[in-house]
Amino acid sequence: MVEVTLWGSLGAIAGGKSKVEIEAKDIRELFRKLAEQYPGLEPLIEKGIAVAIDGTIYRDTWSKELPQGAEIFLLPRLAGG
Amino acid sequence: MNFDPRYSGRSFTSVGTRPIRPDGVDKVTGRARYGADFNMAGQLVGRVLRSPHAHAKIRKIDTSKAEKLAGVKAVITAADLPDLTDGDAAMYDILDNCMARTKALYDGHAVAAVAAVDARTAKQALKLIEVDYEVLPHVTDVDEAMKHTAPLLNDAIFTEGLEEKPVKPSNVTKRTQFGHGDIHEGFGQADFVVERSFKTEQTHQGYIEPHACVANVSSDGTADLWVCTQGHFVYRQHCAQLLGMEASKLRVTSSEIGGGFGGKTHVWAEPVALALSRKAGRPVKLVMTRDEVFRASGPTSATSIDVRIGARKDGTITAAEATLRYSCGPYAGMWAEIGAMTAFACYKLENVKTVGYEVLVNRPKTAAYRAPSAPMAAFAVESAVDELAKEIGMDPVDFRIRNAAQEGTRSSYGPVYGPIGIGPTLEAVKSHPHMKAPLGKNQGRGMACGFWFNFGGQTCTDLNIGMDGSVSLAVGTVDVGGSRASLSLVAAEELGIAYEHVKAVVADTSSLGYNDMTDGSRGTFSSSMATISAARNAIKILRERAAQTWDIPVEDVVWEKGHAIAKGEKYGNLAALSLREIAAASGKTGGPIAGHSELVADGAGVSFATHICDIEVDPETGSTRVLRYTVVQDAGKAVHPTYVEGQYQGGAAQGIGWALNEEYIYGKDGRLQNSGFLDYRIPVCSDLPMIDTQILEIPNPNHPYGVRGVGETSIVPPLAAIANAVSNAVGVRMTHIPMSPPRILAALEAER
Numbered sequence: 001m002v003e004v005t006l007w008g009s010l011g012a013i014a015g016g017k018s019k020v021e022i023e024a025k026d027i028r029e030l031f032r033k034l035a036e037q038y039p040g041l042e043p044l045i046e047k048g049i050a051v052a053i054d055g056t057i058y059r060d061t062w063s064k065e066l067p068q069g070a071e072i073f074l075l076p077r078l079a080g081g
Numbered sequence: 082m083n084f085d086p087r088y089s090g091r092s093f094t095s096v097g098t099r100p101i102r103p104d105g106v107d108k109v110t111g112r113a114r115y116g117a118d119f120n121m122a123g124q125l126v127g128r129v130l131r132s133p134h135a136h137a138k139i140r141k142i143d144t145s146k147a148e149k150l151a152g153v154k155a156v157i158t159a160a161d162l163p164d165l166t167d168g169d170a171a172m173y174d175i176l177d178n179c180m181a182r183t184k185a186l187y188d189g190h191a192v193a194a195v196a197a198v199d200a201r202t203a204k205q206a207l208k209l210i211e212v213d214y215e216v217l218p219h220v221t222d223v224d225e226a227m228k229h230t231a232p233l234l235n236d237a238i239f240t241e242g243l244e245e246k247p248v249k250p251s252n253v254t255k256r257t258q259f260g261h262g263d264i265h266e267g268f269g270q271a272d273f274v275v276e277r278s279f280k281t282e283q284t285h286q287g288y289i290e291p292h293a294c295v296a297n298v299s300s301d302g303t304a305d306l307w308v309c310t311q312g313h314f315v316y317r318q319h320c321a322q323l324l325g326m327e328a329s330k331l332r333v334t335s336s337e338i339g340g341g342f343g344g345k346t347h348v349w350a351e352p353v354a355l356a357l358s359r360k361a362g363r364p365v366k367l368v369m370t371r372d373e374v375f376r377a378s379g380p381t382s383a384t385s386i387d388v389r390i391g392a393r394k395d396g397t398i399t400a401a402e403a404t405l406r407y408s409c410g411p412y413a414g415m416w417a418e419i420g421a422m423t424a425f426a427c428y429k430l431e432n433v434k435t436v437g438y439e440v441l442v443n444r445p446k447t448a449a450y451r452a453p454s455a456p457m458a459a460f461a462v463e464s465a466v467d468e469l470a471k472e473i474g475m476d477p478v479d480f481r482i483r484n485a486a487q488e489g490t491r492s493s494y495g496p497v498y499g500p501i502g503i504g505p506t507l508e509a510v511k512s513h514p515h516m517k518a519p520l521g522k523n524q525g526r527g528m529a530c531g532f533w534f535n536f537g538g539q540t541c542t543d544l545n546i547g548m549d550g551s552v553s554l555a556v557g558t559v560d561v562g563g564s565r566a567s568l569s570l571v572a573a574e575e576l577g578i579a580y581e582h583v584k585a586v587v588a589d590t591s592s593l594g595y596n597d598m599t600d601g602s603r604g605t606f607s608s609s610m611a612t613i614s615a616a617r618n619a620i621k622i623l624r625e626r627a628a629q630t631w632d633i634p635v636e637d638v639v640w641e642k643g644h645a646i647a648k649g650e651k652y653g654n655l656a657a658l659s660l661r662e663i664a665a666a667s668g669k670t671g672g673p674i675a676g677h678s679e680l681v682a683d684g685a686g687v688s689f690a691t692h693i694c695d696i697e698v699d700p701e702t703g704s705t706r707v708l709r710y711t712v713v714q715d716a717g718k719a720v721h722p723t724y725v726e727g728q729y730q731g732g733a734a735q736g737i738g739w740a741l742n743e744e745y746i747y748g749k750d751g752r753l754q755n756s757g758f759l760d761y762r763i764p765v766c767s768d769l770p771m772i773d774t775q776i777l778e779i780p781n782p783n784h785p786y787g788v789r790g791v792g793e794t795s796i797v798p799p800l801a802a803i804a805n806a807v808s809n810a811v812g813v814r815m816t817h818i819p820m821s822p823p824r825i826l827a828a829l830e831a832e833r
Contacts, residue, residue, distance in 0.1 A: 005495065007257075007258075007259055007494070007495055008257065008258030008259055008260065009241075009242045009255075009256070009257045009258055009418075012242065012244065047171075052495065052496035054496075054497065054499070055492075055496045055497045055498050055499045056499060056683075056684045056782075056783055057496070057534065057536065057683070057684070057685070058683040058684065059536055059537070059538065059681075059683060060538065060539060060681040060683060061681050061683040064683070071496060071497055073495045073496040075422075075494065075495060075496070076257075076415060076418055076419075076422070078415075078419060078422075078534055078536060078601065079343075079346075079415065079419065079449045079453055079600070079601075080343070080346075080449060080452075080453065080534075080535075080536060080600035080601025080602065080603070080793065081286075081342055081343025081344075081346070081448075081449035081450050081451040081452060081453045081600055081601075081793055
């Protein structure tokens with residue numbers, strides 16, 4: 001079980017929650033279960049959400065493991081110049 | 082990813098040196114080929130008809146007279162680019178921006194295009210196209226567009242991100258919020274509070290090379306596109322999707338690039354050129370004029386930002402808040418959201434809240450511009466930070482050091498930081514001789530900090546070893562700032578050979594696997610990771626070939642300094658085999674030797690910079706002159722220090738132009754008034770001092786060499802550093818960018 005922090009606007013879509021607990025071993029499973037539990041998040045996951053694991057931001061490595069006790073933080077997927 | 086990206090702390094032979102770039106001679110002799118330098122036999126000239134109205138319904142377009150003009154081979158409208166986006170809203174916006182469908186949404190919006198045998202005929206044909214417009218009320222100012230009385234750009238837009246779903250449509254597409262703690266409690270603890278509102282005007286990246294391409298669609302449905310872009314694989318995806326092609330049937334070759342800075346990250350004219358070529362059955366060359374680049378490519382947002390920061394008298398910030406309103410042009414974006422994330426990222430804050438509003442206006446579609454959205458947010462925040470330090474009576478550098486984020490700090494956008502460089506850049510600035518240099522009359526000094534995320538992405542690289550032992554490196558990230566040199570250094574480092582024996586090229590989309598574009602300061606970060614991986618894969622083969630030659634187990638062969646070496650007492654008397662020797666024998670040991678790599682480069686390290694600026698202001702005219710400028714920035718590891726310094730200087734130079742002169746000026750009719758470099762003044766060499774740089778190297782733990790991106794962060798602090806310098810020089814807080822002479826005079830007069 002990992003605790004996942006949602007950024008402000010994302011939390012509003014997940015029923016006003018800023019943190020959710022999910023049983024997930026990696027980013028792929030996290031997204032799948034988030035979409036199951038909070039269908040409103042699915043389009044946003046499809047568009048792209050980044051995951052910060054202990055401060056390191058992952059945008060595409062969905063196989064990245066979520067270590068127990070790590071800080072998991074969801075962020076918007078950014079544009080760059 | 083079967084590659085360990087962790088920082089190894091190794092020492093370097095090639096990395097960190099400063100050889101000449103492989104594209105240098107061609108660029109200084111004019112031999113390098115940019116977007117407009119490519120030609121094909123029988124090519125036609127493409128030209129685009131653009132709306133003269135800021136906002137208008139397109140009732141009808143009659144192209145019949147243009148089609149009948151001798152020499153015209155194709156005329157297209159939105160009907161020739163049907164909607165194939167299948168519910169992909171972002172792609173639909175790109176399509177609509179390439180060719181207006183039901184409404185023209187800004188002055189310069191494309192409404193039709195022609196391909197003709199020459200430019201004169203194409204121009205004549207544009208005049209013969211009759212567009213029946215119903216002109217609508219328009220709005221170009223970000224604050225005006227938020228008012229309930231403002232003309233609506235799109236009545237299907239209802240603000241996202243509000244607690245209750247709105248019942249009326251709005252020009253505000255989205256509200257976003259970031260932060261933690263309790264700002265009310267934080268402000269309650271403050272002895273001093275600074276509250277200010279700021280504005281920044283819209284600017285263009287100002288790349289010297291306009292958008293240019295040559296499209297050639299064959300009658301069998303396959304196509305070639307030669308184009309100036311930051312990401313040819315992304316352009317291929319976009320064009321293939323918009324034209325209903327299989328991506329593999331469209332080969333995109335990127336030209337040299339005369340600047341992009343975010344403005345060449347999605348398609349503008351390329352689908353139009355392909356559609357013209359498809360209809361005409363001949364190659365079509367489409368080159369934007371400078372006027373078109375200003376009116377119809379993607380400048381950055383205009384902004385309006387409120388900031389409030391509170392601190393105790395000991396200099397500890399207790400609370401920080403910002404509301405950021407960013408213009409997006411006529412299509413939804415995430416520009417204010419990024420501003421809201423980056424605004425306070427430099428600081429350790431217990432209580433912070435930022436709110437962003439994305440606002441539609443009748444201006445060109447906003448595009449990324451080098452650390453998009455961060456410079457404007459930093460301008461507002463760093464101006465208020467400077468003012469707060471002054472109120473408390475603290476030195477602005479000491480005040481920032483006291484509040485700087487560090488490893489373990491919860492960032493204002495959410496996650497906790499790993500090892501970061503804001504503190505070291507501030508300490509370097511504090512002890513820099515620039516900070517102690519004397520100032521004269523009407524001169525002021527300012528400093529400011531800046532943050533950018535950096536990111537990685539999908540990356541694919543091929544490394545081929547020739548039979549003479551020289552190495553060809555094929556990369557898929559467009560070289561915008563010297564990355565071919567950096568990546569050659571990385572290949573040389575891994576293989577243990579000289580830089581001169583490596584030749585890097587940017588491969589076309591049919592020759593290499595998909596690569597994300599060069600944005601987010603990812604070019605060297607990502608492609609160096611893939612190059613390291615490819616080189617290590619090649620080394621594995623080189624070791625196998627040496628083992629085969631010696632007839633010993635491969636486990637007993639190591640790779641050192643460009644040679645296979647048999648290890649241990651058993652084989653220690655074997656003479657080392659060089660890469661060149663192994664390559665020469667490759668035909669007899671199993672064929673060509675190559676290393677390939679495909680990976681997602683994630684874990685890019687966040688980046689910080691602190692800048693110092695000295696400026697002189699003429700109080701009678703309001704004119705300014707930058708006297709001295711210093712950039713201090715964390716690079717993680719500078720692979721090629723000269724090109725890292727070039728990125729630092731380039732960002733500062735663009736920031737100086739943005740801070741002092743550059744601005745989109747719209748008339749009351751919603752038309753752009755200054756769509757050329759005479760009236761939209763970017764800095765030239767004679768406007769700038771030599772920009773000093775200091776590279777700090779705080780390794781990124783998620784890259785084998787510790788590399789962080791360096792391309793974007795350098796444009797984040799200049800607006801604020803220069804505003805603080807001007808404010809200190811004239812004794813009046815400057816709150817509106819650009820600080821052009823009339824604006825400085827107005828601020829001085831308002832104070833008198």
